[in-house]
Amino acid sequence: MNMELKISNFGPIKDANINLGNLTFLIGPQASGKSLSLELLKLIIDKQHIVSTLRNYNYILHKTDAKNILECYFGEGLSGLFKKNTKVSWSGTPFSPQDLLKIVSRKKITDNPKESVFYVPAQRILSIADGRPKNFMEYDISNPYVLRRFSETLRVFMQGGLGNPDTIFPMRNRMKQAVRNSIKDTIFHDGKVVIDKTGEQRKMKIEIDDMKIPFMAWSAGQREFMPLLLAIYCLSGPPTPVINKSDYQWVIIEEPEMGLHPKAIQSILLGIIELVQNGYNVVISTHSTTFLEFVWAFNSLQSLTEEKFKEAMCEMFDIHINTTTANLFDNFKEKTIKTFYSAKKTAADGFTFADISTLDAFSDDTDVSEWGGLSSFAGKSSDIVSRYGE
Template sequence: MNRFTLTNFGPIAHCDVAFGDLTILVGEQASGKSLFLEMLKLAIDRDSVIETLDRYNYILGHNTNKILDLYLGDGMAGLWKEDTKVALDGELFMLKTLPKNADPNKVDESLFYVPAQRILSIDDGRARNFMEFNNSTPYVLRSFSESLRTFMQFGLGTGNNVVFPIKERLKGIQKRAFNSSIFHGAKAIMEERMGQRRMVLSVDGINIPFMAWSAGQKEFMPLLLAFYALTGPPSKIVKKEKYKYVVLEEPEMGLHPKAILSVIMQILELMSNGYKVIISTHSTVFLEFSWAFNMIKGDETRRVEALREIFSVPANSSMNKIIEAVYNKQVNTFYFGRDAQTGKVTALNISSLDAFDENPLVADWGGLSEFSSKVSDVVSKYSVDNE
């Protein structure tokens, strides 16, 4: 997968994205990023999606609108117009092929999708199964939640009910980073209550129920479990070797910038393991990393040292192997925005993130740095006037 193009679909007029090893999508709310990524998932994993819906006894028939409603959410099929075009690496994705039975040789997923609404996958500390959601819920959330449920039940393999920290999962430096920025010495464990196993946070001898966790801890837990599944020991539940691509929607939700840096370190490990990673974000931290990465990668003598310094990685850390494996990777950034006249969404490559670019969308990082630049200019102006 090198390129995906979506034309005349819902609010999207034309979005053409060339993927790097890490691709970052930015843009305001409701700018079509999630729709773009969901259609990417459908184009790549069509057979897996159809097989899953069949397995849960949905009657698909030959009704493409029904399939799109089940996939995107009830009533969303109308986003597909007569002139809609979807192309993956130049090959058109034909809507009429959707109702056909899934190819039994292609039912393994290739794209692991962590949706922005991932917090809804955990109901008071218990991962929900596919059929607990109604038909208004997008497929990517239902599928992710089912993956979490089965992975938590059969794939963790800890034997002592501990979810974090686990000795066999995550490298030491990443575990310590997550602990210091998110958990602060607390342990996430599985506790049996009323015949069900649910996650609680063990702090100073007190077991705190999931809904009483901090917002960041709750948002992070499904993401952590996804990292476990993709980077931990092999599992028959989540077959990490089958995946080639990983989508992470808004991985920064609820997190302090220090914690976001820890997440980026984990993303680097995904990249070092050969995954192509696609992120949608509203955080400047990812853009700062993208800008710094592309600036220093040209210095062949010092780029590893520079990345180590950015993440405060000691010289003897196992993280150094990951840094050495990713320093020559490609990082691309695209801005999704609405045209002022038409209100339709297009995508712009802003990978240079050059603050001196004539295009303000590039210079202001798709609007993410616009306010800080304005504040700096205003403060400078009035500071000079006061002097």
């Protein structure tokens, strides 16, 4: 299956040919087009569902001008991302705002269009800023659609998909024990996330040492992680009446490492591997070297036998080879992992996306050898120490 997103002259992106794998990482400096490329991918794949959702919330969608549709999706003032010379295609099929107008012009959209992309945005903390998920209409169009949709999904899931539990972490049936234990040890430190029902609204609190700590008093990393945990719950564990996890083919997560220690990022990585093994194509935008260190190790070990590869992966994540969690790595070496770097060549040109999937430290291409700049400072500091240190 061709899974290539091609972009030319879209917003700050000059040129991008992103051939996605089972697991794909996008790296690059801030405001280099990573989030815009991922939001564009969702718009292309889920365009019917997005138009249907906006209609259901009574947004006025023009049939002859796509400007307001684009601003309802990307955010107020961002319709200009599409220029006269913009060209976009997905899996070889061209896409333009005219495709959205064709959907809007139909008297009736396809009955119950499915959503195929589960999108976890970088601004996810806003979805539960006071300890409970907000509904779609609590946001205005200055917030991107992906945030509004994500928040609404969590709200519906917590109301009808979790079975009205008192404790939402740990939950035994939502992820493998080793993943759950790793999150407990590195993020919540034996605390339980509970639903407090004493006020007017059900809100999340951490229960530890006979205290119930309100959401805004949590650590920054705990607050950033909680909506991501709920997203993983939506996509794993037993079926629920409100979220059909089998509809989703793609999972996009922006900056899953925000606020987290490297050991906690390893816990997140285990959860991501579980999503891949459950059949989702996962795309991650990140600034963390932890993920690329894993990709480098994966590339280096992929030539091993299945048994040795599995043994090496288990050792990397401190998982005993004889436990059921070790099954996370069954046939994992057959997966395709890709890495792309968004780099600005000149101010006039804009950003281009380069395939640096080999992460070869001996490559003549510094984008590849320095992992898109993520390892350049470590290399520079080592060089200086070797020359100056005695």
